[in-house]
Amino acid sequence: xxxxxxxxxxxxxxxxxxxxxxxxxxxxxxxxxxxxxxxxxxxxxxxxxxxxxxxxxxxxxxxxxxxxxxxxxxxxxxxxxxxxxxxxxxxxxxxxxxxxxxxxxxxxxxxxxxxxxxxxxxxxxxxxxxxxxxxxxxxxxxxxxxxxxxxxxxxxxxxxxxxxxxxxxxxxxxxxxxxxxxxxxxxxxxxxxxxxxxxxxxxxxxxxxxxxxxxxxxxxxxxxxxxxxxxxxxxxxxxxxxxxxxxxxxxxxxxxxxxxxx
Amino acid sequence: xxxxxxxxxxxxxxxxxxxxxxxxxxxxxxxxxxxxxxxxxxxxxxxxxxxxxxxxxxxxxxxxxxxxxxxxxxxxxxxxxxxxxxxxxxxxxxxxxxxxxxxxxxxxxxxxxxxxxxxxxxxxxxxxxxxxxxxxxxxxxxxxxxxxxxxxxxxxxxxxxxxxxxxxxxxxxxxxxxxxxxxxxxxxxxxxxxxxxxxxxxxxxxxxxxxxxxxxxxxxxxxxxxxxxxxxxxxxxxxxxxxxxxxxxxxxxxxxxxxxxxxxxxxxxxxxxxxxxxxxxxxxxxxxxxxxxxxxxxxxxxxxxxxxxxxxxxxxxxxxxxxxxxxxxxxxxxxxxxxxxxxxxxxxxxxxxxxxxxxxxxxxxxxxxxxxxxxxxxxxxxxxxxxxxxxxxxxxxxxxxxxxxxxxxxxxxxxxxxxxxxxxxxxxxxxxxxxxxxxxxxxxxxxxxxxxxxxxxxxxxxxxxxxxxxxxxxxxxxxxxxxxxxxxxxxxxxxxxxxxxxxxxxxxxxxxxxxxxxxxxxxxxxxxxxxxxxxxxxxxxxxxxxxxxxxxxxxxxxxxxxxxxxxxxxxxxxxxxxxxxxxxxxxxxxxxxxxxxxxxxxxxxxxxxxxxxxxxxx
Numbered sequence: 010x011x012x013x014x015x016x017x018x019x020x021x022x023x024x025x026x027x028x029x030x031x032x033x034x035x036x037x038x039x040x041x042x043x044x045x046x047x048x049x050x051x052x053x054x055x056x057x058x059x060x061x062x063x064x065x066x067x068x069x070x071x072x073x074x075x076x077x078x079x080x081x082x083x084x085x086x087x088x089x090x091x092x093x094x095x096x097x098x099x100x101x102x103x104x105x106x107x108x109x110x111x112x113x114x115x116x117x118x119x120x121x122x123x124x125x126x127x128x129x130x131x132x133x134x135x136x137x138x139x140x141x142x143x144x145x146x147x148x149x150x151x152x153x154x155x156x157x158x159x160x161x162x163x164x165x166x167x168x169x170x171x172x173x174x175x176x177x178x179x180x181x182x183x184x185x186x187x188x189x190x191x192x193x194x195x196x197x198x199x200x201x202x203x204x205x206x207x208x209x210x211x212x213x214x215x216x217x218x219x220x221x222x223x224x225x226x227x228x229x230x231x232x233x234x235x236x237x238x239x240x241x242x243x244x245x246x247x248x249x250x251x252x253x254x255x256x257x258x259x260x261x262x263x264x265x266x267x268x269x270x271x
Numbered sequence: 272x273x274x275x276x277x278x279x280x281x282x283x284x285x286x287x288x289x290x291x292x293x294x295x296x297x298x299x300x301x302x303x304x305x306x307x308x309x310x311x312x313x314x315x316x317x318x319x320x321x322x323x324x325x326x327x328x329x330x331x332x333x334x335x336x337x338x339x340x341x342x343x344x345x346x347x348x349x350x351x352x353x354x355x356x357x358x359x360x361x362x363x364x365x366x367x368x369x370x371x372x373x374x375x376x377x378x379x380x381x382x383x384x385x386x387x388x389x390x391x392x393x394x395x396x397x398x399x400x401x402x403x404x405x406x407x408x409x410x411x412x413x414x415x416x417x418x419x420x421x422x423x424x425x426x427x428x429x430x431x432x433x434x435x436x437x438x439x440x441x442x443x444x445x446x447x448x449x450x451x452x453x454x455x456x457x458x459x460x461x462x463x464x465x466x467x468x469x470x471x472x473x474x475x476x477x478x479x480x481x482x483x484x485x486x487x488x489x490x491x492x493x494x495x496x497x498x499x500x501x502x503x504x505x506x507x508x509x510x511x512x513x514x515x516x517x518x519x520x521x522x523x524x525x526x527x528x529x530x531x532x533x534x535x536x537x538x539x540x541x542x543x544x545x546x547x548x549x550x551x552x553x554x555x556x557x558x559x560x561x562x563x564x565x566x567x568x569x570x571x572x573x574x575x576x577x578x579x580x581x582x583x584x585x586x587x588x589x590x591x592x593x594x595x596x597x598x599x600x601x602x603x604x605x606x607x608x609x610x611x612x613x614x615x616x617x618x619x620x621x622x623x624x625x626x627x628x629x630x631x632x633x634x635x636x637x638x639x640x641x642x643x644x645x646x647x648x649x650x651x652x653x654x655x656x657x658x659x660x661x662x663x664x665x666x667x668x669x670x671x672x673x674x675x676x677x678x679x680x681x682x683x684x685x686x687x688x689x690x691x692x693x694x695x696x697x698x699x700x701x702x703x704x705x706x707x708x709x710x711x712x713x714x715x716x717x718x719x720x721x722x723x724x725x726x727x728x729x730x731x732x733x734x735x736x737x738x739x740x741x742x743x744x745x746x747x748x749x750x751x752x753x754x755x756x757x758x759x760x761x762x763x764x765x766x767x768x769x770x771x772x773x774x775x776x777x778x779x780x781x782x783x784x785x786x787x788x789x790x791x792x793x794x795x796x797x798x799x800x801x802x803x804x805x806x807x808x809x810x811x812x813x814x815x816x817x818x819x820x821x822x823x824x825x826x827x828x829x830x831x832x833x834x835x836x837x838x839x840x841x842x843x844x845x846x847x848x849x850x851x852x853x854x855x856x857x858x859x860x861x862x863x864x865x866x867x868x869x870x871x872x873x874x875x876x877x878x879x880x881x882x883x884x885x886x887x888x889x
Contacts, residue, residue, distance in 0.1 A: 062721055064878050080874055088724035096885055098718035100645060102652035107645070110628040114641035115723040120629055143652065145453075 012071065013038045013167050013198035014059060019068035021054050028054040030222040031068070036215070041189060041199040043213035043230070045206070047247050051222040052202040053095040056171050059200070060092045073167060088116070091160030092169045097152055098159070101145035105136050105155050108144065109162055116163035123162070130158040133184055150176040157185060161192075168192065170201040174208050186212050210239050220247040276376060280388045310393045318400035325408020334563035335540055337409075338547060341556030344405070348398045349431075349552065350467075355394055356435060357463055382592050386436055386585070395428065409559065417562060420555075423574045427555045429581035437588035457654035461661050468665055484531065492524045551580060635736065638725040642733025646713075650705075650737060653712050655793055659704050660741075666697070667748070685836070687757040688829050688847065691767040692822050694753050695746075699774040699818045702742045706782030707811055709734045710880060711793040711800075717884050721877050728870025734786075735779040746771050762845035769851035770825040776858045777821040781814055783869045787876050792884045824854055 014036035021029040029051040036042045046052045057063035059070060061077040073089055075082040092098070099108060106127055113123030131137045134154040144152060157173055168189075174182050189199055189212055203209050209216065209230075216233050218226040225246045226233065233242050292303040329337065376384070402424045409417040445455050499520065503513040544560070547553030554573035561569035625631075627648065632640050650656045710717050720730050750767075759767070789810050792801035828850040835841040873880075 060722065062718065062878060062881065080871070083874075084724045084726070087722060092722050094718055094722070096715050096718060098715060098722055100649045100713065100716035100719065102649040103645065107626075107628045107648065110626065111641055111645040112719075112723075114628075114637055115725060117637055120625065123629075 011038045011074075012036065013040075013073060014042075014200060015071040016059070017069045019055070019058060019070060020066050021051075021058060021063065022066045027222050029058070029065075029219075032219070032222075032224045034217060034224065035227065036198060036200055038198050039193065039196045040214045041193045041201065041212050043209040043216045044200060044202045044219065045209060045216060045243060046202075046219040048204075050219045050247070052219055053171055055219065056169055056200070056202060057094070060090065060094065060169050061087070062094060088163075089166045090169060091163060091165035091167070093153070093156045093160050093171055093173050094169075095171045097156045099144045099152060099156060102143055104141055104143060105131060105139070105158070108155060109158060112159045112162050118163065126162050127158075130162060133188070134158055135181060135184075148176070150178060150181070153177050154181055154185075161188070165197070167198045168200065170199065172202055172204065174203055174205055182208070206239050206243060210234075218243060218246045276380070276384055277387060280384050281391055284388055284391075307393065310397055314397045314400050317397060318404040321401045321404025322408045322411075325405050326411055329408060329412045334560040335544075337563055338544070338556045338560035341405075341559050342543070342547070342553070344398070344401065345552060345556060348394060351394050351397075352431070352435070353463055353466075355392060356439070357459060359439070378593065379589075382589055386432075389436060390428075390432055395432075399424075399428065413563060416567065419562065419567070419570055419574070420559060423555055423558050423570065423577070426574050426577035426581060427552075430551060430577040430584070431581075433581040433584035433588070437584045437591075440588045440592060453654040457657050460658055464661055464665060468669075471669070488524070488527060488531070492520070495520055551577060635732075636729060638723075638729040639733040639736060642720070642725075642730055643736035646709075646734050646737035647740060649716065650712065650741070655712055656705065656741075660701075660745075666701075667752075685833065687759045688763045688767060689826070690757045691750075691753055691759060691763070692770060692825055692829070694749055695767065695771050695774050695825075696819050696822050698742070698746055698749060698771070699778050699821055700815060701745070702738065702775065703778055703782065703815050703818055705741070706735075706738055706778050707785045707814060708791050708793070709738075709782060709786040710884060711786075711791050714792065714884055717877075717881055721881060726870055727873040727877070728866045731783050731866060731869055731873060735783070738779070739775070742775055762848040766825070766828070766845075766848040766851040769848070769855045770822055773825065773851070773855050773858050774818075774821040776855075776862050778818070780862055780865050780869075783866075784872075785810060785814055787869065787873050787880065790880045790883050825851060828854070 012035055014034055016032055016034040019029060019032040019034070020027065032051075032055060034055070044052050044055065054063065058065045059072060059077065061083055064078065070077055072086050075086050077083050077086050100111075103111065109127040109130065110123055113126070118126075128137075134157065136151065136154055136158070139147070139151065144155060147155065153173060153176055157170070160168060160170070170189075173185060177185065186208065189201070193199055193214075199212075201209075201213070213230050216226070216228065216230050216239075217224060230239070233239065289300075289303075292300045332340070403421065406417065406420040406424060409420060442455055442459075445451055496517070499508075499513060499516055502508050503510070508516070544557070547557040547560070554577055558570035558573045561567075628641075628644050630640070630644060631637075635643070710720075713720070723730075789807040791803055791807060794801055825847075829847045831850070832844070832846040835844060835846060
C-alpha cells in the first residue's frame with residue numbers, strides 16, 4: 010500500500026496558540042479518509058497546510074510522494090489534486106461556466122474537454138439553470154457545489170474537501186456522495202472533513218479524529234465503531250461523552266415566569 | 272409601539288455605528304468619537320450663535336441676503352446629508368427593516384420606529400438648533416410674523432427625511448438583488464461625485480461669456496487709452512486736455528464695469544430666486560425672503576407644499592413596505608433572469624464560436640491568457656473598479672468642456688509632444704490606482720491562484736495583461752482628444768505611443784512589487800479598504816507621486832530633439848521617436864527579467880497575501 014498523504018510532527022502555531030500540534034497523519038491511496046473534529050479543532054488548518062495554502066510552523070508533509078512546500082514540487086502536486094478549501098476559491102464576478110472554463114484552462118485541458126466536463130458537472134450538480142448568474146448571487150450551498158465542480162473538473166488523483174456537505178441540499182448531498190464513492194472505487198483518494206457523522210459513516214473507509222489540535226485517533230471506520238456507534242466513539246475521543254446534560258434555569262420551571270408569553 | 276422600543280432601536284443604531292468605526296481601526300474610532308463630541312458641542316452652541324449673529328447682523332440685511340443665508344445653511348446641510356446617506360447605503364445593516372420584524376411589534380410600528388430613529392443623526396442634530404436659532408433671531412428682529420418659519424423648518428425636515436426614507440426603502444428593495452446592489456452603490460457614488468461637480472461645470476460653461484465681455488471692455492479701454500496717448504505724443508492735445516479726457520475715460524470705464532456688475536448681480540438674483548421657487552429644497556429660504564418682503568402667502572404655500580410632499584413620501588414608503596412584506600409587489604426582472612432567457616440562443620452559438628473565456632492569444636501562454644481573461648472579466652464586473660474609473664471619466668468630461676468652450680491654453684509651437692507626455696503621466700497616475708493593488712479585489716478568488724498548477728510569474732503576467740485593455744482604451748480616447756487640441760506629427764505620435772507603453776510597463780513592474788508586498792483587502796462592492804496600515808499608505812502615496820519618473824527619459828529624449836532643432840537647426844532627425852523605441856525595448860527586457868523574480872517573491876508571500884485579503888472579508 011502506498012501513501013497518498015503522510016505528515017510527520019505537523020504543527021501550526023498562531024502566536025502562542027497551537028492550532029495543530031505534532032500531527033502524524035497517514036492516508037492510504039484509494040481510501041476515503043474522513044477527518045473529524047469539533048469546531049476549532051484544527052481540521053481546516055491541517056487541510057490548508059496539506060494543500061499549500063498555509064505554511065506549517067514545523068514538521069514535514071508528503072502529498073502523493075511530494076512536498077507541497079518545495080516550490081518545484083508544489084506545482085506538480087497542484088496539477089494532481091483537487092481542492093474545496095474552507096473559504097472556497099471562487100471569483101465573485103464570474104459565472105459558473107466561466108469559472109469552470111478558467112479552471113480547465115489552468116489545468117491545460119482541451120477546449121472540448123472543458124466544455125463537455127463543465128456541462129456534465131453543472132447538470133449533475135443541478136447548477137445548469139443558474140449558470141448565467143454571477144457566483145456572488147449564489148447561495149452558500151450553490152457556491153459549495155461550484156467549488157466541488159471546480160475541484161473535480163481536472164480529474165485529480167487526490168481530492169481535498171473541507172466541509173463539502175455544509176449548506177448543500179439532500180439531493181445534491183446524495184449526488185456528491187455517489188460521485189465520491191465512484192471516484193474512490195477507481196483508486197483515487199479523498200480527504201474529507203465533515204461535521205455530519207452520518208455522511209462520514211456512509212462514505213469513509215478510514216477516519217482520523219482531531220481534538221484541540223491533536224490527532225487523537227486514526228484507524229479504519231470498521232475498527233473505530235466496533236461495538237458502538239460512531240457518534241459515541243467520536244464523543245469519547247473528543248472528551249465529551251461523559252458531559253452532563255445542560256440546563257437553563259428558566260426552562261426547567263413548570264410554571265411560566267417573567268418574560269414568558271402570556 | 273412604545274418608548275422602550277424606540278430607545279432600543281436608537282441604541283441599536285448607535286452600537287452599529289460604533290462597532291463599524293471600531294472595525295476600521297482604533298484611529299478611526301477615536302476620530303469618530305472626536306467628531307461626535309464636537310458635533311454635539313457645536314449643535315448646542317449653534318442655536319445661541321444663530322440667535323446672537325441674527326440679532327446683530329440681520330437688521331441691516333435685505334430680503335435677498337437673508338434668502339442667501341438660508342440657502343448657504345441648506346446647501347451645507349444637504350451636502351453633509353448626502354455624505355451620510357452614501358455611508359449608510361454602504362452599511363446595509365442600518366437600512367434593513369427585516370431584522371426588526373421577528374420582534375414583538377407590528378409592521379406599522381417597526382416602520383415608524385425605524386423612521387423616527389433615522390431622524391436622530393448628527394446632521395439633523397446640528398441643523399435643527401441652528402435653524403431654530405435663526406428663526407428666533409428673525410422673530411426678534413422682524414416681528415412675530417416670522418414665527419411661521421418654525422413650522423416651515425419642521426416641514427422642511429419632514430419633507431427631506433421622508434423623501435430620503437422613501438429613497439432608501441426603494442434602494443433597499445433594489446439592493447435585495449446582490450448584483451444590482453453593487454451597481455446601485457456605484458451609480459449612487461457616481462451621482463454624488465457628478466452632483467458635486469455641477470458648480471464646476473456651470474462655471475466652465477458660464478465663465479467664458481463673462482470673461483470674454485470683461486476682456487473686450489479692457490481691450491477697448493486699452494485701445495482708447497493708446498489713441499489718447501498717441502494724440503498727446505503727436506501734440507494734437509494739451510496736457511490738461513489729455514488729463515481731462517483720461518479721467519473721463521477712466522470714469523466711464525468704471526461706470527460701465529459697475530453697470531455690468533450690477534446687471535450680472537441682478538441676473539444672478541433673478542435666477543437664484545427662480546431656483547428657490549422651483550426646487551422644494553429652496554422653499555424655506557424663499558419663504559424667509561417673501562416674509563421679509565411683506566408677503567405671507569408664498570410662505571404659507573411653501574409650508575403646505577413641503578408638508579404634503581413629506582406626508583405623501585412617508586405614506587408611499589409605508590405602502591411600498593407593506594406591499595413588499597405582503598408579497599404584493601411587481602418584481603423587476605434582474606439582469607440574470609434576462610440573460611437566462613438568452614441562454615438558449617447562446618447554447619446554439621456556443622458549440623461553434625469560442626466564448627470570451629475560451630479565447631487564445633498565440634503570443635501568450637495558456638496560463639497567462641486564462642488568468643488575463645479571468646481577471647479582466649472579474650475587473651470589468653466589479654463596481655469597485657468602475658468607481659476607480661469615475662475620476663478619469665470626470666476629468667474627461669471637464670477636458671471636453673474645456674475644448675468646447677475654447678478655454679484650452681495656447682501651447683508654444685514645437686512643444687506639443689510635452690503636453691502628450693503630461694497626458695501620459697496623468698493616465699499612468701490613474702491606472703496606478705488599479706495596478707498597485709492587483710489582488711485586492713480578488714479576495715477569496717486569490718486562493719484559486721494559489722491552488723493552480725502554474726508558475727507565479729504567469730499569474731503576474733496575466734494580471735498585468737488584464738489591465739492593458741482598460742489603460743489602452745482610456746489612452747486611445749485621451750489621444751484622440753489631445754490630437755484635436757494639440758496636433759502632432761507621425762514621429763511624435765510613435766514616440767508618445769512608445770512612452771505610453773513604457774509608462775504602463777514600468778507601472779506594472781512597480782505595481783507587481785507593491786501588490787505582493789503591500790496588498791490591501793477591499794470591501795466587496797464598496798471600493799473601501801478593510802484596514803490599511805501607515806506603511807502601506809505611505810508606500811502607495813510615494814509610488815503614485817513618483818510616477819512622473821516613468822516618463823522622465825521620454826522628456827529628456829524630446830529635449831535632445833528640440834535642442835538639435837533649435838540650436839543646431841537639425842530638424843530632420845526623429846531622435847525622440849528612435850530613442851523612445853529603444854527605451855521601450857529595454858523596458859520590456861527589464862520587465863521580463865524582473866517578472867521571474869517577482870514570481871518567486873509572490874510564491875514566497877502568497878499565503879501571507881491570502882491571509883490579508885481574506886482575514887476581514889470572510
